[in-house]
């Protein structure tokens with residue numbers, strides 16, 4: 001087997017240019033040529049992981065099967081590649097420093113002065129190579145967070161410089177920059193790219209390939225000019241033009257020959273061009289869908305699309321396979337009141353209550369549940385959304401006044417959602433929840449079983465609270481059933497109301513494992529029911 005090859009993806013000029021999508025697209029193209037590829041994200045902030053970050057700060061926190069709380073770019077990697085990532089795929093400066101300081105405390109540095117170079121850079125290099133060595137990947141794509149020139153990313157770029165030197169042609173650097181269009185003069189400008197490459201060169205890194213993000217087609221002339229000023233082949237100047245959907249990027253990158261130039265530089269064989277048949281099939285469904293289904297996503301981070309990234313993508317995957325577009329209405333739960341709930345949730349064929357922490361906007365979520373339950377509108381509650389469905393049922397059907405989760409009300413007389421036993425003595429916030437994939441047994445004859453078509457599933461979790469089993473009998477007798485149970489602990493993982501058309505709450509996060517080629521069964525079932533609703537209302541017109 002040939003040595004693992006390393007591709008580093010850096011960014012310049014501006015943030016949010018889509019390094020994650022470019023990395024995932026390249027990985028997709030290499031994977032479809034039969035290479036074993038993985039992607040890693042290095043984040044230059046001091047938090048040990050993004051688990052403790054507010055979604056307003058950093059978007060959604062994505063959870064891997066092995067229970068790592070990671071950057072949302074890992075979600076893109078999984079959605080594109082259809083292979084699971086792990087803790088090793090996301091490393092932050094906080095984790096790097098923590099490891100180095102732990103080693104220092106153990107005395108591993110034998111009295112030496114511990115410094116950024118070589119100790120921090122060595123730890124960065126170790127983490128990069130770990131993936132290649134351990135899992136025998138053909139190609140490891142490492143995305144360096146932040147923008148070249150930031151103080152914070154300097155040690156990472158230095159580690160890349162050293163690795164490039166050590167590994168020779170087994171390592172290359174792709175630099176992603178922006179070519180802005182000046183409307184006043186009608187020109188595309190390459191100067192920011194030239195400056196950004198200069199900034200990289202100052203710290204000793206010559207990029208091998210440039211990917212230029214642009215809103216207008218780049219002429220051959222512009223490509224040649226950029227190549228000349230930045231010391232790269234003109235074939236290695238790749239255009240990344242704005243597209244309607246991120247799922248089009250792999251196709252665009254293939255047209256531009258990104259995978260071929262990468263393979264050439266890494267001295268790996270370039271055989272036939274992969275067809276990307278299934279991918280293109282999905283894409284054409286996505287583009288050609290004519291009808292739209294309306295889903296309400298009720299949460300408290302709605303001002304920011306990224307906070308519910310995986311949920312929105314999972315809804316898109318599911319709707320696309322039904323040949324529908326999905327219109328996701330983000331509804332601020334804080335603004336939902338008894339007298340406006342019907343107005344706020346008007347015209348929706350499905351209501352999804354989002355995960356979350358803390359009491360802000362929670363009562364609004366409960367009103368959304370009541371509205372869905374009483375009007376028999378397809379409903380999906382995820383994590384806190386499931387807990388909300390339970391609390392709503394307790395208050396309004398079981399008539400347990402002031403029933404609540406202990407998270408929201410310590411003194412509730414009816415703690416239908418309670419802290420898990422093994423969470424009771426935990427005081428640290430970071431990495432201490434019930435995290436990662438757990439087995440669940442799905443009961444036959446339920447809507448959950450209908451969706452999954454199997455009794456044995458494994459889903460990813462991220463929570464501290466759970467359904468309080470001492471109330472289970474009461475719930476079941478009144479019509480809310482537990483349809484998924486953890487076989488080891490007996491924890492309730494799925495609840496549903498069989499009497500309604502489709503009403504389900506899941507304690508886990510199905511959105512994390514929905515991919516382009518494998519849409520998640522729960523989202524598919526939910527969307528299917530919502531589409532049925534649409535058809536009924538259309539007939540009535």
Ligand code: GLN
Pocket residue numbers: 354355356357358382383384385407462463464465466
């Ligand atoms: N706050 C709830 C808990 O910790 C739900 C968490 C979530 O929605 N991810 O149990």
